Amino acid sequence: MSASDTVLTNVRKLAEDVSAREGCYLYDIEFVGMGAARVLRVTIEKEAGGVSVEDCTNVSRGMNVVLDAEDVVPGDSYSLEVSSPGLERVLKEPRHYERAIGKKISLKSFAPLLQFNEQVQELGKAKSFEGKLLGYDDKALKVAWPTKQVEGAVGDEENGFYKEVTIPFETITKAHTVFEYIEKAKPGQKSPHKGKSSGGSKK
Known part of the structure; x- marks a missing residue:
C-alpha cells in the first residue's frame, strides 16, 4: 500500500x-x-x-x-x-452497485465491450454503455444492452428488448447512475414520457 x-x-x-x-x-x-x-x-x-x-x-x-x-x-x-451523492451517483464499491440494481447506469471501459461479449455483435467497438444494471458478482457487472434485434434478446415490444452484457470490474474506468424523470401525462396523453436529466447539483 x-x-x-x-x-x-x-x-x-x-x-x-x-x-x-x-x-x-x-x-x-x-x-x-x-x-x-x-x-x-x-x-x-x-x-x-x-x-x-x-x-x-x-x-x-x-x-x-x-x-x-x-x-x-x-x-x-x-x-x-x-x-450528498447527488442525483447521479458515482459507482465504485460493491455496496454502490448493490443499491443501483434495477436502475439505469452509465459506464466507460478501457477495452471494447465486444471483447467480453462476442454473442452481442452489435456492440461493435463501443467502450461506453448506458442501460439497466441487472446484477453483479465478485468479478463483473451484468447489464442490459438495449437492442432492436429480437433474436436472442429478452423483453417485449412495449418495454423494449435487451441482451445481457458482462463488463469486468477491472476494465471499468468510470461509472455512475443515470437520473431519470417521468413527466406527468397531460390531459389527452396516453402515457408519460421518460427522460434523462442533464445532471443534478450536489448539496
Missing part, C-alpha cells in the same frame, strides 16, 4: 466515525488536485430521508476537528468539501 493510500485509509476511518455520529454513513471519499490546491471530498448518505445541508455542515465541522487533532494528512494545506 502506497503512502497516499495509507493516508486515505486513515482519513476514511475518521470520516466513517464522524458520519455515523451525525446519523449518516460515508458514501465515498477521495483526494483531488495537487499541492495547496488539494481537495478532500467527502460524500455522505442516509438510509432514509436524504442528506440535508445541516448534515453536511455538521459532518464538515466534525471532520475539521478530528483532522486537526489527528494530523493524519501530511504536506501542504487542502480544502474539505462535504456533500
Whole structure:
C-alpha cells in the first residue's frame, strides 16, 4: 500500500466515525488536485430521508476537528468539501452497485465491450454503455444492452428488448447512475414520457 493510500485509509476511518455520529454513513471519499490546491471530498448518505445541508455542515465541522487533532494528512494545506451523492451517483464499491440494481447506469471501459461479449455483435467497438444494471458478482457487472434485434434478446415490444452484457470490474474506468424523470401525462396523453436529466447539483 502506497503512502497516499495509507493516508486515505486513515482519513476514511475518521470520516466513517464522524458520519455515523451525525446519523449518516460515508458514501465515498477521495483526494483531488495537487499541492495547496488539494481537495478532500467527502460524500455522505442516509438510509432514509436524504442528506440535508445541516448534515453536511455538521459532518464538515466534525471532520475539521478530528483532522486537526489527528494530523493524519501530511504536506501542504487542502480544502474539505462535504456533500450528498447527488442525483447521479458515482459507482465504485460493491455496496454502490448493490443499491443501483434495477436502475439505469452509465459506464466507460478501457477495452471494447465486444471483447467480453462476442454473442452481442452489435456492440461493435463501443467502450461506453448506458442501460439497466441487472446484477453483479465478485468479478463483473451484468447489464442490459438495449437492442432492436429480437433474436436472442429478452423483453417485449412495449418495454423494449435487451441482451445481457458482462463488463469486468477491472476494465471499468468510470461509472455512475443515470437520473431519470417521468413527466406527468397531460390531459389527452396516453402515457408519460421518460427522460434523462442533464445532471443534478450536489448539496
